[in-house]
């Protein structure tokens with residue numbers, strides 16, 4: 342089945358099986374910045390933005406994404422650079438497994454809420470697992486990033 346969608350601001354057509362997930366479609370087409378972790382909706386590293394909302398690409402069927410706008414970290418390169426800088430400054434950058442999903446979630450939060458509270462941030466990041474940090478350094482980095490203009 343042909344699915345037409347926008348990927349990182351470019352129109353794309355993918356020929357997919359009915360059971361194919363967006364994670365599979367993207368990685369089958371060399372979009373390797375979308376990470377495959379648990380493949381079971383539990384870790385958050387495969388997060389992409391669908392019409393601006395963070396979603397797990399391992400649990401989305403591509404056939405249901407006709408005409409949707411998909412953003413990966415490749416589509417928000419400048420913001421990812423800023424986020425990485427703050428993660429580095431706060432010592433939050435370790436193995437990097439969680440970084441793409443985390444970056445897209447934080448970026449979406451910044452788009453959706455002005456001046457989010459600490460609770461807002463924690464709520465937004467539920468499901469983005471990090472096995473390396475205790476989340477404290479990341480939390481400080483995220484707050485610094487959220488304080489920057491978009």
Ligand code: FES
Pocket residue numbers: 376377378379380381382383384385386387388397398399400
């Ligand atoms: S790979 Fe999708 S949530 Fe882990």
Ligand code: FES
Pocket residue numbers: 433434435436437438439440470471472473474
């Ligand atoms: S930095 Fe290793 S899982 Fe988050």
